[in-house]
Amino acid sequence: NAGVMQNPRHLVRRRGQEARLRCSPMKGHSHVYWYRQLPEEGLKFMVYLQKENIIDESGMPKERFSAEFPKEGPSILRIQQVVRGDSAAYFCASSPLSGATLYYGYTFGSGTRLTVV
Amino acid sequence: KNEVEQSPQNLTAQEGEFITINCSYSVGISALHWLQQHPGGGIVSLFMLSSGKKKHGRLIATINIQEKHSSLHITASHPRDSAVYICAVRAMYSGGGADGLTFGKGTHLIIQP
Numbered sequence: 001n002a003g004v005m006q007n008p009r010h011l012v013r014r015r016g017q018e019a020r021l022r023c024s025p026m027k028g029h030s031h032v033y034w035y036r037q038l039p040e041e042g043l044k045f046m047v048y049l050q051k052e053n054i055i056d057e058s059g060m061p062k063e064r065f066s067a068e069f070p071k072e073g074p075s076i077l078r079i080q081q082v083v084r085g086d087s088a089a090y091f092c093a094s095s096p097l098s099g100a101t102l103y104y105g106y107t108f109g110s111g112t113r114l115t116v117v
Numbered sequence: 118k119n120e121v122e123q124s125p126q127n128l129t130a131q132e133g134e135f136i137t138i139n140c141s142y143s144v145g146i147s148a149l150h151w152l153q154q155h156p157g158g159g160i161v162s163l164f165m166l167s168s169g170k171k172k173h174g175r176l177i178a179t180i181n182i183q184e185k186h187s188s189l190h191i192t193a194s195h196p197r198d199s200a201v202y203i204c205a206v207r208a209m210y211s212g213g214g215a216d217g218l219t220f221g222k223g224t225h226l227i228i229q230p
Contacts, residue, residue, distance in 0.1 A: 033218075042121075042222040043160075043203065091160060106150070106218070110159030 004029075004094050005074075006109035013082050013116050021112045024074040025094030032075045033106065034067060037089040049075060082116045089113045123204050123221035131229055136191040138224045140204030143185065150218065151178050151189045152203040160203070163189070194228045201225050 005024040013019050025032050034046040045059040049069040060067065064082075069075040079086055090113075093106040120143045130136055140149070151163040164171050164178040166187070171178050175194075180187040191198055205218040 035218075035220075043205070043218075043220040045218060093160075106162060106165075108152070108160035108162065 004092055004107050004109035006090075006092050006112050008112060009110060011112055011114045013114065015083060015116055016081050019079040019082050019086070019114055019116075021077040021079075021090050021092075021114070022074040023077070023092030023094075023109055025092075026096075026107050029094035029096050029107070031095045032069050033093045033095075034075070034077050035091045035093065037091065037111075039088070043091065046077075079114075082114075084116045087114055087116045121204055121206055121219050121221040123202075123224050125224060126222070127225045127227075129227045129229065130194055132195060134194050134228075136194050136198070136226065136228075138189045138202050138204075138226070140187045140189070140221055141185060142187075142204075142206045142219075144206075145209045146182075146185075146206045147209045148207045149180055149187050150205040150207075151187075152205060154201045154203060154223070156200075163202075191226075196228045196230050199227050 004026055007022050011019055023032060030051055032049045035043045036046055037043045047054065047060050047067045048056040049067060051069055052071050054067065064080045066078045067075065075092065077090060089111045091111045092109045095106050122141045124139045148165055148167050150165050153161045153163050163176060166178055166180050168180060168182060175192045177190040178187065187204060189202055201223040203223045204221040207218055
């Protein structure tokens with residue numbers, strides 16, 4: 001059981017480039033959550049996805065950010081035309097069922113640290 | 118708006134001391150999580166609880182739903198316990214809505230040998 005796999009661990013992009021962050025949930029988990037951790041700040045919810053569906057993207061910036069979780073393959077968080085303020089650690093978590101259940105927790109990945117230069 | 122407040126922000130203690138980290142929140146919740154994050158590392162889920170108390174090794178987590186408060190205790194602390202401890206809650210929603218967590222800013226714990 002490989003856990004939640006995120007790659008790359010570190011990503012450096014120049015301003016204006018695109019960043020693609022990948023998250024493979026734990027085997028058997030069909031719910032994926034993306035969080036952003038800005039320097040010296042707490043984690044912030046970004047988006048919640050199930051396979052082929054975005055359930056809640058209320059935490060996503062309105063522009064340049066998008067997320068998907070296709071039927072096959074990992075979930076992708078895409079940031080277009082990156083700016084220095086996008087530099088942060090991006091964490092993915094997965095769970096087997098809706099978070100509404102009290103009995104299943106979240107498993108987090110190791111995060112992708114994005115640096116925009 | 119759901120607020121999650123942790124105290125203290127920073128804590129330095131000597132090896133062997135009993136550690137308490139507190140978390141207060143402002144809305145009704147369905148679950149509360151305690152997470153551990155090592156410098157430059159990923160996040161590990163320590164506990165998920167909705168009532169009472171849970172124990173795992175030297176770690177104990179308690180929650181008081183009426184007072185909207187939770188504590189994380191570490192007994193016989195050790196330098197390897199040095200990390201950021203994060204409290205996160207999942208608010209109760211009626212009929213759908215966000216399913217993510219609201220996080221505290223974390224408590225930076227350093228245990229000195």
